[in-house]
Amino acid sequence: xxxxxxxxxxxxxxxxxxxxxxxxxxxxxxxxxxxxxxxxxxxxxxxxxxxxxxxxxxxxxxxxxxxxxxxxxxxxxxxxxxxxxxxxxxxxxxxxxxxxxxxxxxxxxxxxxxxxxxxxxxxxxxxxxxxxxxxxxxxxxxxxxxxxxxxxxxxxxxxxxxxxxxxxxxxxxxxxxxxxxxxxxxxxxxxxxxxxxxxxxxxxxxxxxxxxxxxxxxxxxxxxxxxxxxxxxxxxxxxxxxxxxxxxxxxxxxxxxxxxxxxxxxxxxxxxxxxxxxxxxxxxxxxxxxxxxxxxxxxxxxxxxxxxxxxxxxxxxxxxxxxxxxxxxxxxxxxxxxxxxxxxxxxxxxxxxxxxxxxxxxxxxxxxxxxxxxxxxxxxxxxxxxxxxxxxxxxxxxxxxxxxxxxxxxxxxxxxxxxxxxxxxxxxxxxxxxxxxxxxxxxxxxxxxxxxxxxxxxxxxxxxxxxx
Amino acid sequence: xxxxxxxxxxxxxxxxxxxxxxxxxxxxxxxxxxxxxxxxxxxxxxxxxxxxxxxxxxxxxxxxxxxxxxxxxxxxxxxxxxxxxxxxxxxxxxxxxxxxxxxxxxxxxxxxxxxxxxxxxxxxxxxxxxxxxxxxxxxxxxxxxxxxxxxxxxxxxxxxxxxxxxxxxxxxxxxxxxxxxxxxxxxxxxxxxxxxxxxxxxxxxxxxxxxxxxxxxxxxxxxxxxxxxxxxxxxxxxxxxxxxxxxxxxxxxxxxxxxxxxxxxxxxxxxxxxxxxxxxxxxxxxxxxxxxxxxxxxxxxxxxxxxxxxxxxxxxxxxxxxxxxxxxx
Numbered sequence: 001x002x003x004x005x006x007x008x009x010x011x012x013x014x015x016x017x018x019x020x021x022x023x024x025x026x027x028x029x030x031x032x033x034x035x036x037x038x039x040x041x042x043x044x045x046x047x048x049x050x051x052x053x054x055x056x057x058x059x060x061x062x063x064x065x066x067x068x069x070x071x072x073x074x075x076x077x078x079x080x081x082x083x084x085x086x087x088x089x090x091x092x093x094x095x096x097x098x099x100x101x102x103x104x105x106x107x108x109x110x111x112x113x114x115x116x117x118x119x120x121x122x123x124x125x126x127x128x129x130x131x132x133x134x135x136x137x138x139x140x141x142x143x144x145x146x147x148x149x150x151x152x153x154x155x156x157x158x159x160x161x162x163x164x165x166x167x168x169x170x171x172x173x174x175x176x177x178x179x180x181x182x183x184x185x186x187x188x189x190x191x192x193x194x195x196x197x198x199x200x201x202x203x204x205x206x207x208x209x210x211x212x213x214x215x216x217x218x219x220x221x222x223x224x225x226x227x228x229x230x231x232x233x234x235x236x237x238x239x240x241x242x243x244x245x246x247x248x249x250x251x252x253x254x255x256x257x258x259x260x261x262x263x264x265x266x267x268x269x270x271x272x273x274x275x276x277x278x279x280x281x282x283x284x285x286x287x288x289x290x291x292x293x294x295x296x297x298x299x300x301x302x303x304x305x306x307x308x309x310x311x312x313x314x315x316x317x318x319x320x321x322x323x324x325x326x327x328x329x330x331x332x333x334x335x336x337x338x339x340x341x342x343x344x345x346x347x348x349x350x351x352x353x354x355x356x357x358x359x360x361x362x363x364x365x366x367x368x369x370x371x372x373x374x375x376x377x378x379x380x381x382x383x384x385x386x387x388x389x390x391x392x393x394x395x396x397x398x399x400x401x402x403x404x405x406x407x408x409x410x411x412x413x414x415x416x417x418x419x420x421x422x423x424x425x426x427x428x429x430x431x432x433x434x435x436x437x438x439x440x441x442x443x444x445x446x447x448x449x450x451x452x453x454x455x456x457x458x459x460x461x462x463x464x465x466x467x468x
Numbered sequence: 469x470x471x472x473x474x475x476x477x478x479x480x481x482x483x484x485x486x487x488x489x490x491x492x493x494x495x496x497x498x499x500x501x502x503x504x505x506x507x508x509x510x511x512x513x514x515x516x517x518x519x520x521x522x523x524x525x526x527x528x529x530x531x532x533x534x535x536x537x538x539x540x541x542x543x544x545x546x547x548x549x550x551x552x553x554x555x556x557x558x559x560x561x562x563x564x565x566x567x568x569x570x571x572x573x574x575x576x577x578x579x580x581x582x583x584x585x586x587x588x589x590x591x592x593x594x595x596x597x598x599x600x601x602x603x604x605x606x607x608x609x610x611x612x613x614x615x616x617x618x619x620x621x622x623x624x625x626x627x628x629x630x631x632x633x634x635x636x637x638x639x640x641x642x643x644x645x646x647x648x649x650x651x652x653x654x655x656x657x658x659x660x661x662x663x664x665x666x667x668x669x670x671x672x673x674x675x676x677x678x679x680x681x682x683x684x685x686x687x688x689x690x691x692x693x694x695x696x697x698x699x700x701x702x703x704x705x706x707x708x709x710x711x712x713x714x715x716x717x718x719x720x721x722x723x724x725x726x727x728x729x730x731x732x733x734x735x736x737x738x739x740x741x742x743x744x745x746x747x748x749x750x751x752x753x754x755x756x757x758x759x760x761x762x763x764x765x766x767x768x769x770x771x772x773x774x775x776x777x778x779x780x781x782x783x784x785x786x787x788x789x790x791x792x793x794x795x796x797x
Contacts, residue, residue: 103737436742
């Protein structure tokens, strides 16, 4: 028996067809009408030439492997560095394997370590090595650093402090993020009737300038002074503002997390008040002009913090009609901080996994990348990577760079490091959630930071108990 | 009461053994009996062995290991692991982040599952009409579901952009000031729910298949009896597609509690803003890969599994008895 037709017609077909067509076409048209062409949104032609992976040079006695976690110019820099290293000697070849971050996590590195087949060299943030060292997966470098005569004088004070928080040296900074100088947009200042050559030195001045810069369209803030909770995430924002208010995130003996330090609470209160002054964080209607440029390049933000790569990107690719940058140290809270007191160190270190096979050759490359003129200059020239090694000529170039010299000043006035503890990951995620909750009015600043303290100190206790 | 006619003895009752021979067990019936069947059986096993081995080693193995790990302090990077009993599970009870992630997961599931079924059913009803070019329309509405979810999420990050995004610009055309979808804790979960509707194509196709199985003679009879469109839908169509709706409900609940990729891609795995997109799957990921706590994250996984099992069984018991299988037992 033949199957009945799928449906029973109940009206003129044309109406149904029209309805379906209207749904399909209307949706498309509506979507298209909401689209906006973003200039310079495509990948730049020179980006297409970048390489993130490299096979080792043939015919060498040794081969080492480096996991490259970056894309773009920075990713390409490690390939270039490996080539320069191979040209500088004839015994060791370098394979650069692209192993990108996934949500900020080095999945490939973690699984390779767990499987006992790690690369010879890998990156970690300077605050996470104590945890890795605690698990015994990083090779201590003391023998090498002693033999090479490496000492405190060769590094800016906070860089050395961060390298030596634990009982041994486990990793060496290969790029130092000086977090953060403040960049101001002279165009925005001029539009707001402010002196475009005078940045704020203190938090009070920043507030005063912000009030004049603020423009609202209905409930939305369409031009703002700055966005203090958007300095590369809530946790980094909290560190920056906390230090600006003279706060501390760890006890002097580095054993107890102190995010609920009264100065930090004061800083978070200021951040929350700032959000309220623009009508609430959810009413901020400012976005980056392209996929890669920071939001200050939109011409709607007066002041922002940026990494060296981002600052250079704005200088090279920003619309000169919208943005003209000036730079200064991040403002400080009068009576609590001082010029430069907000600055802290981020970046990435190189380390040698314990289970890798060729520690000596890995150290040779590590030393070349982090503490040689040729290696540090290659990184500087290919991707503006700032070394942590004081004698490097790259730091001299940084000091003389008209746009980036502020990073040199910030590096050598910096006194703070991010909590370098075995629970740094918990610290970051807890700050991200709870500081965000305070900014959006779900928690009071004191309660939010108390929760962070409880979570981090519990994690520290657990780590001590499990790894005693 | 039975009687026996002289000279005509009643046949002996069949013995148990006779009965067993007459009705072999289900297992016995399933096993190959002839040489040919046995040959086919072994060849079948041979050709499916890659999948079986994969299932045993890459699914069964990790399941067992994670169950064991949940009672230890194992870390992701190896090293020693110590038996800690139920400590990981008791820690969950005191973990604010866990409760927050569970709330977010429940919120997304409770809203998105019925909404998704409703939208998929609405589309299926539209695409069940007989109009010229219906195949084209079906393809158009199915296409989003075959776009990889990561690629869709990246596109939707732009769609939801508060300043340049299509959605807010469309809302602006009708005078509505759109929110900061992914930057506002109050709107981030609705944004994820909205994004979820984009991939309703698979469910739509399943429901469309169900609609095409609704007997037309019943619809016509109902129509002749004076039933309106709603009455025909309510009393004829819905009962006949109720098995499909049950399937959609159960699989939707399971998928809802395993929700991960869109939240991870759209927020970078941070749970921003203010933890409003920190779903249980993302928290499990954070515990394992940010904090290296393999034992704790395994406990999270097992608690989620038990929750999913309980809720699925309850939903099946509550809704399953209302399902109409077209007269089939």
